[in-house]
Amino acid sequence: MSNDTRFKRYLKLDLLPTPWCPGCGNGIALKTICQAFGELELPKQGTVVVSGIGCSGRSAGFFDLDSVHTAHGRAIPVAEGIKYANDTLNVVVVSGDGDLLGIGGNHLLHAIRRNTNITVICYANETYGMTGGQVSPITPHNTKTLTTPHGNPDYPADVQSLFKHHNCFYARTTAYHLSHMKKCFLEALKFKGFSFVEARTMCIVNYGRRLGYKNSNEMLLHYKEFYRINDYAEELAQDEIGILKTTTVS
Amino acid sequence: MPKKLLQGNEAIAQAAEAAGLQFFAGYPITPASEIIHEMVNKKHIKTMQMEDEIASINAVIGASLAGLKAMTATSGPGFSLMQESIGLAHMMEVPLVIVNVQRVGPSTGMPTLPAQGDVIQCIHGSHGDYFPIVFYPNSVFELFRYTIAAFNAAEESMSPVILLSDGYISHLYETIVPHYDCTITPRSRPALGMGNRHFTGLSHKGSVLKTSDVNNYRQLIASFREKQQMTAHRHNYFEYLECSRETDTLLISYGALSRAAYYFKNDFALYRPIRMFPAVEEIRKIAPRYKRIRMMEMNTGQYVYEIERMLHREVEFIPILGGRIDPKEIKQTLYEQ
Known part of the structure; x- marks a missing residue:
């Protein structure tokens, strides 16, 4: 894997480094997406990346592909418009949990219903990192954030349940489980229909720091200890990562 | 056809x-x-x-x-x-x-x-x-x-x-x-998927x-x-109807309401912008011919500000609210004031 440099083709290397904080997990996901592109040898002419707003939204600009950086929460409808306009394109959405599940949640619901043949990769850092660390739709119960100083009174959204009955692809993975992450991206990209990967990435500066993690490595090790891989399960438990068993439709 | x-x-x-x-x-x-x-x-x-x-x-x-x-x-x-x-x-x-x-x-x-x-x-x-x-x-x-x-x-x-x-x-x-x-006019920009452009807000x-x-x-x-x-x-669209009789008043309206304004073409000169924004410049040449400029809109006064801004003079405003375009009612308002 380490000798495979095909992923570099998909990056605007001269724009690096990324604007992300030291210890951020987004870069891991970005590189892994490019590795998956490289492994599938996706044509650069014919692949489009769309992103929303937030830390993750900045990903689109780093791809050496045509890319669109849309308004907050609107990456999915823009991607659907692109796909319906030209279905020969590979359309990949890269955005965050606040963007895709919060402000853009309605679009996600309907893209699943329409089963539009696009791939959505969600950098799920459980917080609104760019604005300082507010509670997000998947922040765990009782977690302290800027807007929940006494702990999150709500429970995180059960994202996988949206997918179960629509023959769409859903996978959860983390920035620690690198080869599992790449496998999830590869399968999502190959899937004919709507595919969604919830990639847990760590935000140390505006999230983990307040939860008592000393550095981002501790957050990575938490992923290692907390999550078990359970691929092709009917349902993923809270402490499981894996690909949900779905019926492939083509 | x-x-x-x-x-x-x-x-x-x-x-x-x-x-x-x-x-x-x-x-x-x-x-x-x-x-x-x-x-x-x-x-x-x-x-x-x-x-x-x-x-x-x-x-x-x-x-x-x-x-x-x-x-x-x-x-x-x-x-x-x-x-x-x-x-x-x-x-x-x-x-x-x-x-x-x-x-x-x-x-x-x-x-x-x-x-x-x-x-x-x-x-x-x-x-x-x-x-x-x-x-x-x-x-x-x-x-x-x-x-x-x-x-x-x-x-x-x-x-x-x-x-x-x-x-x-x-x-x-x-x-x-x-x-x-x-x-x-055909599409001019190459479609997505042809290069490495970044479109951003x-x-x-x-x-x-x-x-x-x-x-x-x-x-x-x-x-x-x-x-x-x-x-x-390249899209300079407006309608200006001079009055057949001598008049000192220019009546401005647009859209559905301007159809009712045609009833009064024998009493007032009529002006209708079709390109609303950017406002058509011709109004600056037409307006000085009239002492009074009156404007009707189906709102409480929106485009009238644009006309006033362009002409640097007062425009009398007549709101026609609630979706009813009744020439009789409009006539009453126009001729009473």
């Missing part, structure tokens, strides 16, 4: 097809729904009913970037929802057409009745400064003609163009020849982000304005 009895909204759909429309996304709303009803039956137009107006405008942005001529149609409430992404389309320089068939607001208001309450929303609805081109016809044939003009203006300016209508003219049936002789120069470069931002905004003015220059 044979004559046809067409509804205003049907004329918009037919004109869009004639102008080369390939993608339509919309959400049902009175009084604009007939447009999407027409679109779904057209073979060469990919039509999507989205989950809301926000998704509609964003799908249209995506399709336009992907190389298709694209449009959406809505009414006031939906137009309000679209505003953020209209700003995005201006920032990313995406050509598209938005039809807004106005109804009485605010909020749900009186959905089946016509109004002109979205005029200011057209130019100031989204945050920041941007420079849309806005047309507002007043008959079924004009809806046909200016829908085509809107598509051409969108391609020429590489920006969203707004076609205003209202519940009255969009639901009006008139016999027209659905044909207008003009050149159709952040301040930028080409594909490069310039998020805190003040001078670049100033140049960017200036270039938007210049583009709008260059394009508007």
